[in-house]
Structures are given as structure tokens and as C-alpha cells.
Amino acid sequence: MNPYIMALLLFGLGLGTTITFASSHWLLAWMGLEINTLAIIPLMAQHHHPRAVEATTKYFLTQATAAAMLLFASTTNAWLTGEWDIQQMSHPLPTTMITLALALKIGLAPMHSWMPEVLQGLDLTTGLILSTWQKLAPFALFLQIHPNNSTILITLGLASTLVGGWGGLNQTQLRKILAYSSIAHLGWMTLVLQFAPSLTLLTLLTYFVMTFSAFLVFKLNKATTVNSLAISWAKTPILTSLAPLILLSLGGLPPLTGFLPKWLILQELTKQGLPLLATFAALTALLSLYFYLRLSYAMTLTMFPNNLAGSAPWRFHSPQLTLPLAVSTATAILTLPLAPAAMALFAP
Amino acid sequence: MTPVHFAFSSTFMLGLAGLAFHRYHLLSALLCLEGMMLSLFIALSLWTLQLDSTTFSSSPMLLLAFSACEASAGLALLVATARTHGTDRLQSLNLLQC
Numbered sequence: 001m002n003p004y005i006m007a008l009l010l011f012g013l014g015l016g017t018t019i020t021f022a023s024s025h026w027l028l029a030w031m032g033l034e035i036n037t038l039a040i041i042p043l044m045a046q047h048h049h050p051r052a053v054e055a056t057t058k059y060f061l062t063q064a065t066a067a068a069m070l071l072f073a074s075t076t077n078a079w080l081t082g083e084w085d086i087q088q089m090s091h092p093l094p095t096t097m098i099t100l101a102l103a104l105k106i107g108l109a110p111m112h113s114w115m116p117e118v119l120q121g122l123d124l125t126t127g128l129i130l131s132t133w134q135k136l137a138p139f140a141l142f143l144q145i146h147p148n149n150s151t152i153l154i155t156l157g158l159a160s161t162l163v164g165g166w167g168g169l170n171q172t173q174l175r176k177i178l179a180y181s182s183i184a185h186l187g188w189m190t191l192v193l194q195f196a197p198s199l200t201l202l203t204l205l206t207y208f209v210m211t212f213s214a215f216l217v218f219k220l221n222k223a224t225t226v227n228s229l230a231i232s233w234a235k236t237p238i239l240t241s242l243a244p245l246i247l248l249s250l251g252g253l254p255p256l257t258g259f260l261p262k263w264l265i266l267q268e269l270t271k272q273g274l275p276l277l278a279t280f281a282a283l284t285a286l287l288s289l290y291f292y293l294r295l296s297y298a299m300t301l302t303m304f305p306n307n308l309a310g311s312a313p314w315r316f317h318s319p320q321l322t323l324p325l326a327v328s329t330a331t332a333i334l335t336l337p338l339a340p341a342a343m344a345l346f347a348p
Numbered sequence: 349m350t351p352v353h354f355a356f357s358s359t360f361m362l363g364l365a366g367l368a369f370h371r372y373h374l375l376s377a378l379l380c381l382e383g384m385m386l387s388l389f390i391a392l393s394l395w396t397l398q399l400d401s402t403t404f405s406s407s408p409m410l411l412l413a414f415s416a417c418e419a420s421a422g423l424a425l426l427v428a429t430a431r432t433h434g435t436d437r438l439q440s441l442n443l444l445q446c
Contacts, residue, residue: 027410027411031410031414034414034418038421041421041425048428050432050433053425053429053432053433054429054443054444056425056428057374057425057428057429058441058444060421060422061381064418064422065364065367065381068360068364068381068384068385069364071411072357072384075392075395078395079350079353080353117445121443
């Protein structure tokens with residue numbers, strides 16, 4: 001792609017999210033979301049591959065529908081209460097519609113089925129943008145509307161953690177596994193959204209760091225299936241030993257960073273008098289943990305009986321920059337000791 | 349709920365129902381999307397007219413501009429789908445299910 005056009009599209013991605021962040025008016029927030037969608041579509045379809053075009057079409061249809069529903073809900077709100085301000089949502093009907101529209105936009109469970117298919121059709125860089133940066137703007141709106149309908153949020157969140165764990169069980173495609181992991185993490189964020197919005201922000205942040213390193217590891221190995229991970233020991237031995245820690249951090253095991261948000265969310269849910277919900281959420285995390293463990297097993301704990309051609313790839317040096325990967329890997333593994341600071345910052 | 353509110357709500361809901369349940373051609377999906385956006389355009393214009401609000405009078409045009417961009421992106425994707433898949437039937441968009 002022409003670098004000028006690429007720069008323009010990346011600028012559009014940043015601009016859309018910034019407009020949504022800075023807006024207090026629903027029309028402006030909607031415009032930011034639309035700019036975001038329109039800017040990522042050429043990035044997704046840039047290789048003209050049938051799968052990429054199909055993924056782009058599916059992404060376009062869902063995002064356009066979600067954005068139209070969002071604007072319809074805010075127009076309804078304006079007709080009912082005369083208010084365009086994002087933070088002044090008082091009527092329950094538009095609030096519910098906006099919650100559902102945003103859930104469709106980020107791919108929460110009953111509206112999740114576009115997410116694995118779209119991610120499967122993209123290359124890993126665009127997939128990384130899709131599963132991290134594109135979630136920011138909808139979550140900024142989610143945090144601002146103060147949704148007070150607890151049933152729908154808890155249903156969406158619990159269904160997302162369940163579906164995210166369940167759907168990844170049978171997958172051998174890494175991008176689909178990452179998509180299901182994204183759905184599960186978004187479910188955790190939605191669960192705690194109405195009780196402690198700052199915890200949602202903390203979860204989003206840790207999820208970004210962990211997903212960033214997972215995508216970069218797969219990109220460095222040029223791996224899109226579990227099988228091609230099995231020869232990564234020949235390419236990058238040290239990273240191969242660190243990658244299971246990243247994956248288990250995504251799964252939320254205690255000495256790693258991923259444990260922090262799950263811990264705080266479970267504590268918050270218990271504090272709110274919902275121990276049953278907390279138990280269910282913790283049990284659904286086990287489903288996710290299973291496929292992360294399977295990835296780690298295939299990547300690190302087995303040595304496949306390779307022929308000579310199988311161990312040849314170590315001769316090629318990847319031109320990818322490794323500094324971002326190093327930083328994000330260290331952050332994704334080691335920041336649990338910062339828990340008091342994170343709690344002081346995010347959960348006052 | 350005023351009659352105007354009911355009118356544009358039902359138009360939007362019809363478009364949404366068409367998009368959700370009539371899944372045969374990509375072109376019809378794009379037409380349904382365009383119908384939804386036009387109903388929103390009517391809603392915004394009538395809101396502006398009803399309140400005689402000057403500051404809000406540019407919003408229907410902004411909405412129309414963005415929905416035109418969106419429709420053109422959709423048509424470009426229609427062309428791309430026709431080139432890669434040979435058809436615009438949504439049934440043939442099945443490469444990614446596995």
C-alpha cells in the first residue's frame with residue numbers, strides 16, 4: 001500500500017477514536033465511530049484476498065448496523081427526553097438499545113459471531129488493531145453512559161465469558177482462538193462495568209498489553225495455526241519459553257499480570273453480594289484456561305519429530321522490531337507486584 | 349410517542365428487520381442500511397425543524413455526508429466481493445467458517 005494512503009488511514013483510525021473520546025454529543029461520538037470503521041476497511045481489504053474481502057464485508061455490515069442502531073437510540077433519546085448529552089442518559093429504552101448496539105460493536109456474546117470470522121480473514125497486524133484499538137472508542141461510550149440495567153449487562157458478560165471459553169476449545173486456528181479470548185475478556189469487563197467502571201478500564205489496559213504481546217509473538221513466528229507454533233523453538237528459543245507465560249497470563253494464573261484484573265473483579269462481585277455470579281465467572285475462566293494451556297503445550301512442552309526442513313526456519317531473521325514485543329512481554333508477565341499501585345490508580 | 353417519532357422508528361425498524369432477516373444479496377443489505385440512515389436523516393431534520401434550532405441545523409447534512417461515505421464503502425465492498433467470489437449472494441461468503 002502507498003505509504004501516504006497508509007499514513008492517512010492510520011491518522012483516520014486515531015482521529016476517530018479521539019473524536020469519540022472527546023465528544024459529549026451523541027452525533028459526534030457516532031461520527032468518530034464511523035471514521036474508525038471507514039478508516040480500517042481499506043486496511044483490512046488491502047491484500048485483495050477472497051478471505052480478506054469477505055472478512056471486510058462482514059465487519060462492515062456489523063459495524064454499520066451497530067453504528068446506525070447507536071444513532072437511532074440516541075435520536076430516540078433526543079425525541080423522548082430532549083437530551084443529546086452522552087452522560088445524561090435517563091430513559092431506560094434508549095440506554096438498553098445503546099448497550100446492545102455497543103455490544104454488537106465490540107462483539108459481546110449473543111452478538112459475537114462476526115468476531116472470530118472477521119479476525120480469521122485478516123493478517124496479524126490488522127487483527128491486532130481490530131482487537132485492541134477498535135475496542136477503545138466503544139468502551140469510552142460504555143463507560144460514559146452509566147448503564148443501570150444490571151440484568152442485561154450481567155447476561156451479556158456471563159454469556160461472553162462462557163462463549164469465549166467454549167468456542168475456543170475446538171479451534172486450531174490461532175486467530176480464532178485469539179478472537180474467542182477477546183470475547184471472554186470483554187465479558188469480564190462487562191461483568192464489572194456497572195459496579196466499578198475503573199476496574200473495567202484496568203482490565204481493558206491489561207488485556208491490551210497481553211493481547212499485544214500474544215499477537216506479536218505469533219507474528220514473529222508467522223504462525224496462524226497451532227501446528228506451525230510447534231516449530232517456533234527452532235526460530236526463537238527464548239521467546240518460545242516466554243510465550244506460555246504470556247498465554248497463561250491471558251488465562252489469568254496467579255503470579256502473572258492477567259491474574260490482577262480477574263482477582264479484583266471477583267473481589268468486587270463478591271463485595272456486591274453476587275457470590276454465585278463470581279463463582280460462575282471463575283468457572284468459565286477455566287474453559288479459556290484450557291485452550292491457553294493447549295497452546296502452551298503445543299508450543300513449548302512438546303518437541304515434534306521434525307525433519308531437516310522443519311528446523312530450517314531459524315536461518316531467516318525476521319525484520320520485525322522486537323523492542324515493543326520485549327516491553328509488552330515484560331509488562332504482560334511481571335506487573336502483578338504493582339497491584340497496590342494499580343488499585344490506588346484505578347479503584348479508589 | 350408522537351406520530352412523527354412513531355413514523356421514523358417504524359421505518360428504521362423495518363430497515364433493520366430487512367437487514368437481519370432478508371439475507372440473500374449483499375446489495376439488499378446495503379439498501380436496507382441506506383434506508384435506515386435515511387430514516388435517521390428524516391428524524392434529525394424533523395427534530396431541527398420542530399425545535400427551530402439553528403445550532404443543530406447542520407447535523408442532518410453531516411449525517412447524510414457520513415452515510416454517503418458509508419454507502420460508497422459498501423458499494424466498493426460489493427464490487428470487491430463480486431470480483432473475489434463471483435457473486436454478491438451472502439450465502440457464498442462462507443470461506444471463514446471453520
